Amino acid sequence: MHTVWTGERVKLRPFKDEKEWCDLAQELEMVPNEFWGAWWSPRPELKKDFEPAGLLDVEKASMFAIERLDTGELVGYEEHGAPKPGSIEAWVGTVILRAHWHHGFGVEAKQLCYCYLFEHYPVERVWAATLSNHKRAARGLHLSGMRYQGRFRGFHFTDGKYHDLVCYALYREEWEKLPIRLIVKRG
Amino acid sequence: MSANENEKEQAPAASTAPKSERGFIEGEHVVLRPVLEADFGELAPLLAANPYAEKQLPWTQQRLKQRYEDKDEPGLWGKRERYYVIVRKTGGVAGFLMQNGEDRDSSWCRMYVDEAAADRDVLGREALSGYLAYMRRWKDPGRITFDVLSLEEEAISWLEATGFEHEVTIERAALYRGRPETLKVYAWLSERVKANLADDGPVAGEEV
Numbered sequence: 188m189h190t191v192w193t194g195e196r197v198k199l200r201p202f203k204d205e206k207e208w209c210d211l212a213q214e215l216e217m218v219p220n221e222f223w224g225a226w227w228s229p230r231p232e233l234k235k236d237f238e239p240a241g242l243l244d245v246e247k248a249s250m251f252a253i254e255r256l257d258t259g260e261l262v263g264y265e266e267h268g269a270p271k272p273g274s275i276e277a278w279v280g281t282v283i284l285r286a287h288w289h290h291g292f293g294v295e296a297k298q299l300c301y302c303y304l305f306e307h308y309p310v311e312r313v314w315a316a317t318l319s320n321h322k323r324a325a326r327g328l329h330l331s332g333m334r335y336q337g338r339f340r341g342f343h344f345t346d347g348k349y350h351d352l353v354c355y356a357l358y359r360e361e362w363e364k365l366p367i368r369l370i371v372k373r374g
Numbered sequence: 375m376s377a378n379e380n381e382k383e384q385a386p387a388a389s390t391a392p393k394s395e396r397g398f399i400e401g402e403h404v405v406l407r408p409v410l411e412a413d414f415g416e417l418a419p420l421l422a423a424n425p426y427a428e429k430q431l432p433w434t435q436q437r438l439k440q441r442y443e444d445k446d447e448p449g450l451w452g453k454r455e456r457y458y459v460i461v462r463k464t465g466g467v468a469g470f471l472m473q474n475g476e477d478r479d480s481s482w483c484r485m486y487v488d489e490a491a492a493d494r495d496v497l498g499r500e501a502l503s504g505y506l507a508y509m510r511r512w513k514d515p516g517r518i519t520f521d522v523l524s525l526e527e528e529a530i531s532w533l534e535a536t537g538f539e540h541e542v543t544i545e546r547a548a549l550y551r552g553r554p555e556t557l558k559v560y561a562w563l564s565e566r567v568k569a570n571l572a573d574d575g576p577v578a579g580e581e582v
Contacts, residue, residue, distance in 0.1 A: 272431075275549055311546040311554050319574040329578035337542030338580075339559065341517050341567035348572035349516065354542060355579070 189373035192299040197292050199251040199265055199299045201241055205223060207252065209233045211261055215282055222321040224345065245269045251303075253283070253296045262287035265296045267304060267313075275311040277304050281327070288323075297331040298367040306364050312356050318343055319351035328355040332365045395461045399499040399508040403493070406458040406471060409450045411460050414438050416467035424470075424486035425523050425550050456533040460487060460501045466510070468497050471505055482519045485529060498532045506536055506562060523548065524556040533560040 191200045202208040212233050224355035228236075234243065244252040246269060253263045263283035270277045275352050279286035279295045279300050297315070318337060329335065333355035341349035362368070397407030409417065414435045421433035430438065444449055450457040453476050460469035469487035476563045483505075487498040520538060522529045534540075538560040547557035576582045 261527075273549055275554055278546055312544075319577055320572060322577060323578075325577035335577065335579035335581075336544060337559075339517075339519065339541055339561060341563050341571050344516075345572075347570065349567045349570050350572045350574060353577045353580070356544070357535075358546065362572075 191374045192303055193371055194295045194299050194367065195371040196256055196295045198254050199296060200254060201243060202252045205234055205237045208237050211264065215284065222318050250278050253292060263294050265300045267300055270308045270310050277308060277313050279313055279315050293327050294331045298365060299371060301357060301362050302367060302371050305359055312358050314354060314356040316354045317350050320352050325353055332361060333357045338360060382394050395463050395465060397461065398516060399504040401504040403463055404497055404500050405461050405463060406501055406504055407461065413467050417459060417470065420469055420486060420488055425526060426484060445447050460497060471501060482521065484521060495528060499570060502532045502536045516564050518562045520560045522556050523550055524558050530558065538562045
């Protein structure tokens, strides 16, 4: 199995060490997310997450570092749920440092993760969800090749209102037609 | 009233009535309550028979006991997963309801009632309406979500009869007997949430 997936703008790779992961997570969580709100993972908890296998876990979820190809900077992480035995779907999630938004890094990181999931698991469907007021994230999911599937109403409370959770998915035959398959380098 | 009279009033009356199960959710025919060790024998085959069972290892009494004694979430009553057994008032486990997560606005549930039960329809409807009433009374949920395989027509009819609305249909979401099957998501929303739904407009790729 490969460990690094490289596209035209970013590569997905395992985190180098505990410090790289903890520093990134705390930088991301220091400012509340304007859509999802604040959350905070104490450093001991982050270390505990990293310790067993460097955030690669076939039981729960795995996380890959997203690295810019032009500067080599770490710009965020790509997360995916591990399909359980008998399961035919997996979820993905992308978090990018604000300073690196608007460059298409998140879209390509998702596409690289689709390659990883469809190539290594017998999944029929990869899905992701975001909030209905988070238009940029929804657009990113759509641009990555996913199709809109529907909305779960009133899922998340922000500023006195309940926002819907909007769900997107990519099926195996749709992934097979994505240009990223001809671009991705596995190493 | 003398102490003696008071004792007489509080003493349970001798009863010749048939066995009647108690639980924190009581309907006319069923109760819902947490799992007890005495349920293992009847519950394990029901867990094994539910359409989602093939996503996991087969359910056996041994495996159920292992889950029951889990060091993080014992008793099948945790923050991550919480199981209610559906028990006939006359005795006998007839199904279960699994609540995933305890967040009052985003927990997800699945339910299964013994397919061999002649009164399955009554049990299913009553268990579902009882669960909803219990949650509304004690937990003030904003949203309760159930997902069901599209082939579970009876369960879908219970959800619709209880006020749940269909939200999303997800093709090829789960395996059932070796074939990818469609999943349907149903939700009940409180008046509090309905009155405060944000109008965020359409998102990318959504047909209006």
